Amino acid sequence: xxxxxxxxxxxxxxxxxxxxxxxxxxxxxxxxxxxxxxxxxxxxxxxxxxxxxxxxxxxxxxxxxxxxxxxxxxxxxxxxxxxxxxxxxxxxxxxxxxxxxxxxxxxxxxxxxxxxxxxxxxxxxxxxxxxxxxxxxxxxxxxxxxxxxxxxxxxxxxxxxxxxxxxxxxxxxxxxxxxxxxxxxxxxxxxxxxxxxxxxxxxxxxxxxxxxxxxxxxxxxxxxxxxxxxxxxxxxxxxxxxxxxxxxxxxxxxxxxxxxxxxxxxxxxxxxxxxxxxxxxxxxxxxxxxxxxxxxxxxxxxxxxxxxxxxxxxxxxxxxxxxxxxxxxxxxxxxxxxxxxxxxxxxxxxxxxxxxxxxxxxxxxxxxxxxxxxxxxxxxxxxxxxxxxxxxxxxxxxxxxxxxxxxxxxxxxxxxxxxxxxxxxxxxxxxxxxxxxxxxxxxxxxxxxxxxxxxxxxxxxxxxxxxxxxxxxxxxxxxxxxxxxxxxxxxxxxxxxxxxxxxx
Numbered sequence: 001x002x003x004x005x006x007x008x009x010x011x012x013x014x015x016x017x018x019x020x021x022x023x024x025x026x027x028x029x030x031x032x033x034x035x036x037x038x039x040x041x042x043x044x045x046x047x048x049x050x051x052x053x054x055x056x057x058x059x060x061x062x063x064x065x066x067x068x069x070x071x072x073x074x075x076x077x078x079x080x081x082x083x084x085x086x087x088x089x090x091x092x093x094x095x096x097x098x099x100x101x102x103x104x105x106x107x108x109x110x111x112x113x114x115x116x117x118x119x120x121x122x123x124x125x126x127x128x129x130x131x132x133x134x135x136x137x138x139x140x141x142x143x144x145x146x147x148x149x150x151x152x153x154x155x156x157x158x159x160x161x162x163x164x165x166x167x168x169x170x171x172x173x174x175x176x177x178x179x180x181x182x183x184x185x186x187x188x189x190x191x192x193x194x195x196x197x198x199x200x201x202x203x204x205x206x207x208x209x210x211x212x213x214x215x216x217x218x219x220x221x222x223x224x225x226x227x228x229x230x231x232x233x234x235x236x237x238x239x240x241x242x243x244x245x246x247x248x249x250x251x252x253x254x255x256x257x258x259x260x261x262x263x264x265x266x267x268x269x270x271x272x273x274x275x276x277x278x279x280x281x282x283x284x285x286x287x288x289x290x291x292x293x294x295x296x297x298x299x300x301x302x303x304x305x306x307x308x309x310x311x312x313x314x315x316x317x318x319x320x321x322x323x324x325x326x327x328x329x330x331x332x333x334x335x336x337x338x339x340x341x342x343x344x345x346x347x348x349x350x351x352x353x354x355x356x357x358x359x360x361x362x363x364x365x366x367x368x369x370x371x372x373x374x375x376x377x378x379x380x381x382x383x384x385x386x387x388x389x390x391x392x393x394x395x396x397x398x399x400x401x402x403x404x405x406x407x408x409x410x411x412x413x414x415x416x417x418x419x420x421x422x423x424x425x426x427x428x429x430x431x432x433x434x435x436x437x438x439x440x441x442x443x444x445x446x447x448x449x450x451x452x453x454x455x456x457x458x459x460x461x462x463x464x465x466x467x468x469x470x471x472x473x474x475x476x477x478x479x480x481x482x483x484x485x486x487x488x489x490x491x492x493x494x495x496x497x498x499x500x501x502x503x504x
Contacts, residue, residue, distance in 0.1 A: 003044045007319035010035050014310065014360070018348075024356050025302035032310035035317075045316045057308050061301070064261055065171050070297045071264025072164050075271040077289040079117050082275035085127040088113065088232035093135060095229055097213030100203030103136050104149050104210055108195045111153025112188075113233065115160040116240045117271075121391050125154030125399050129406040134415045142209035143420055144428030145202065147407075151399040151425075152195060152432035155391040158354070159384055160188045161249050162240075162267070167260060168358045169380040173366050177260040181249030183377045183450040187385050187443055194435045235277065239270040251453040300355055307359040320367060327368045334372055338379075338444050341365055342386050349390030357387065378450045382443050385436070392433045394426035 013035070017027040036050050060066075092106035099105075107128060114124050129150050136146040158165050161181035170180040202209050218225070241250065247263040248256030258266065275281040314320070330336045348357055362383065369379045391399040407420040443449055 001042070003039075003042070003317050004322070006035075006039070006044070006317045007314065007322040010310075010314055010317065010319060011323075018356065018360075019351055023302075024352070024360075025299070025306035028303075028306035028360065029309040032306070032313045035310075036313040039313060039317055049316055050312075053309065053312055056312055057305055060304055060308055063171065064259070065167070065177070066300075066304075068167050068177070068260040068264045069164060069300055070293050071261065071268055072162060072167065073296050074289055074293040075264065075267040076117070076164075077292045078268070078271040078275055078285065079114075080124070080127060081285050081288060082271075082280045083278045084117075084232060084236065084274065085110065085114055085124070086131055087228070087278070088236075089128060089131045091225065091228040091232060093132070093213075094218045094225055097139075097218070098215050100207055100212050101199040101210035102212055103132065103139070103141060104145065104199040104202075105196060107132055107149050107153050108192060108199065111156050112160060112192050113236050113240075115153075115157030116162070117236055121154050121157055121399060124157050125151060125402045126406055128154060129403055130410075133406070134410060137416050139213050140208070140211045142206075143424045145209050146428070147403050147420065147425045148428035148430075148432045149195070149199070151392055151397070151403055151429055152436075154399050154402075155388050155436075156188070156191060158388045158391070159184055159191060161185065161244055162263075163384065165354050165358070165384050165387060166380070168355065169362065169384060172358055172362045173376045173380050175376050175380065176248070178248035178253075178256050179377050179454060180380055181244060181247070182251055182253070182453045183381045184384065185251050185453050186449040187381060187439060190442065190449060191385075191436070191439055194439065195432070198431065198435065235274055239267065239274065242270060243267040300359075303355055303359050307363075310360070311363060314364075320364070323364050324368050324371065327365070328372060334374055335444065337369070337372060338374070338382065341369075342382065342440055342444070345383060345386050346389060349387060350393070352390075354387045354390060375447070375451060377454060378443075378447050381450045382440065385440050385443055389433055389436045389440075392429050392436065394429055397429065400425050400429055 010031070013031050014028070017031050018024055020027065039045055040047055040050070088110045089106060092110050093103055096102035096105045096109075111124065111128065114128075133146060133150060137143065157163065161184050163184065166180045166184055167177055170177040173180075199210060243263050243266060244250050245253065246256065246258040246266060247260050248254070272281060275285065327337055327340070330340055332339070345357060345361065348361065366376060366379070370376060389397075391397050394400060403420075403425050404422060407416070407425070410416045411419045
């Protein structure tokens with residue numbers, strides 16, 4: 001066997017071990033070590049090559065940016081459990097409820113706000129479903145719309161800054177996290193607009209799907225209602241803008257005063273303050289938040305180690321060159337490359353978590369994209385938009401699994417009158433998946449949707465540059481007519497030297 005034929009075999013093995021169901025971190029490390037021993041036996045690289053493995057692992061674990069992952073996870077977990085979602089959904093539901101699709105608008109808006117401060121799809125979908133699904137069913141909302149809007153609004157947290165996905169992608173692409181956040185604002189706002197337009201269209205053409213809530217169902221009116229809305233929105237907005245602004249993640253912001261790790265630590269403090277404001281900062285809440293953060297961080301570290309073992313051997317057998325030749329020769333140039341890559345990532349997302357895709361697949365794709373002249377911020381945001389769909393598309397979307405479990409629980413507790421069918425959950429997700437795919441297409445063909453919010457590089461017109469040469473050293477400057485002449489010295493320089501004036 002020739003070495004150039006071994007890289008595709010390793011890649012097929014990679015896809016296989018990721019699909020067998022065994023923990024990816026361990027199966028990936030085992031595949032990498034087995035391939036490394038085989039390559040040494042075949043003489044493709046020396047034994048000392050694998051000696052670089054411990055150094056390589058320690059180098060990635062010394063990356064300070066990875067500390068942002070536990071900070072942002074801890075912040076999101078605290079906010080998820082402190083009751084912020086319940087208060088905001090109740091207030092927004094009463095504010096928008098009387099108009100057609102009002103409960104849908106409230107779920108979309110609250111999903112956007114919570115997505116910017118929690119960052120966890122599971123917690124967001126579960127929290128919003130527990131609160132909003134019984135209310136939407138009670139007032140006659142179509143079951144498919146209700147489940148679809150809850151799942152879609154929960155997955156928006158993958159894209160809205162300060163998304164954890166964007167932190168990981170920035171690390172793998174070698175780009176500033178703040179720039180990645182600024183680039184994600186355009187698609188995030190477009191996504192919310194598409195969801196709202198779809199809800200409005202249903203209110204016009206299928207008003208029975210999204211009926212208004214009777215005004216008498218309100219428990220608050222006037223200023224008390226607005227005060228409750230603002231009580232949830234203003235502290236959340238302050239936390240969002242403080243965290244993002246400190247790391248330069250707001251649109252058109254050109255200065256950062258903190259690293260992502262420092263901003264994450266500041267976000268944790270803000271989350272603790274918000275939990276205390278809602279009088280839910282308890283020992284149990286802190287323990288659950290720390291436990292969840294520890295589990296996620298440990299999973300990320302093990303995936304990093306496994307992917308580093310595999311990638312080191314893959315690079316040793318010239319796997320990077322094989323991937324580059326495979327993808328750079330696609331028809332259509334940059335657009336063809338982006339379409340093929342997004343289709344590949346879309347189907348991988350049926351089975352893999354975004355961490356696994358980011359740490360294993362993205363390092364293979366990023367060098368090719370960079371050599372093709374693709375802006376890596378644009379590329380990273382595009383992949384993030386695509387990875388949203390991994391939580392939504394049937395039959396493997398995790399958000400749909402969460403909804404399935406919540407719906408069963410609520411029926412057993414008699415919070416909803418009839419069980420929700422799995423078919424309704426799957427069919428209800430399809431319009432929202434189509435909108436997410438449409439957003440992927442828009443970002444591919446309209447890169448300005450990402451780059452418009454980034455700092456514009458300074459362009460220098462070379463035709464306007466004037467070079468002024470200094471005068472040559474041997475060219476004496478012309479005498480100044482107005483300058484005072486210097487009188488010659490009358491002192492004899494030889495007078496202080498003994499015998500200096502003696503004649504010979």
